[in-house]
Amino acid sequence: MRLYTRGGDGGTTALIGGERRHKGDRRVEAYGAVDEACAALGLAASLMQDEQMSDMRRLAVWLQQRLWDVGADLAAPPSAKDYVPKVDPSWVDDLEPLIDKYQEEGPPLTQFVLRQGSPAGAALHLACTVVRRAEREAWRLAAQEPVPEAALRFLNRLSDLLFVMARAANARAGVDEIAYEHSPVVFRDGK
Numbered sequence: 001m002r003l004y005t006r007g008g009d010g011g012t013t014a015l016i017g018g019e020r021r022h023k024g025d026r027r028v029e030a031y032g033a034v035d036e037a038c039a040a041l042g043l044a045a046s047l048m049q050d051e052q053m054s055d056m057r058r059l060a061v062w063l064q065q066r067l068w069d070v071g072a073d074l075a076a077p078p079s080a081k082d083y084v085p086k087v088d089p090s091w092v093d094d095l096e097p098l099i100d101k102y103q104e105e106g107p108p109l110t111q112f113v114l115r116q117g118s119p120a121g122a123a124l125h126l127a128c129t130v131v132r133r134a135e136r137e138a139w140r141l142a143a144q145e146p147v148p149e150a151a152l153r154f155l156n157r158l159s160d161l162l163f164v165m166a167r168a169a170n171a172r173a174g175v176d177e178i179a180y181e182h183s184p185v186v187f188r189d190g191k
Contacts, residue, residue: 016072017080030141031074033134034155038067040130041162044123052172053120056165059098063158066091073151074138085148092150095157099164106167111183117166118173124166131159 045060115125
């Protein structure tokens, strides 16, 4: 099987259901940003090789699988009549206790922090920002065409999870966070 099809040489790509769209189309931008988020999460997972990070590495792989499903939902236009959305709304609920768990591992948060730290922590911060961009692209698409609500909610919650995972990874590695020097106190309860 050849990897190249030449189908995109004219600047279009096929969506689920066969409809072709310009590669700069909002729908293509949205699922493309999700693909980037999945790759950023893969980079983070590759930096979590020691045993103390094994739970996060397994979670990162599970999240990559879910991001493929989000991408599929975003790649299915209204013309794909037989398409059944893949993102289960319960996945959003599944993320919330994980956010609580990893938030407890980081030090109390009162100010904005710079996105850096250990290699795994910095990579998770990067993945968080890419997920946030993917969410923005998905919402831009949702302003023009139908998008499954569960996919939008999943991206929103995922960025929160990746932020607290980054802080937990830094704490596990013994790397102190650096507060943004001009940050006022923004998180009054330290969470």
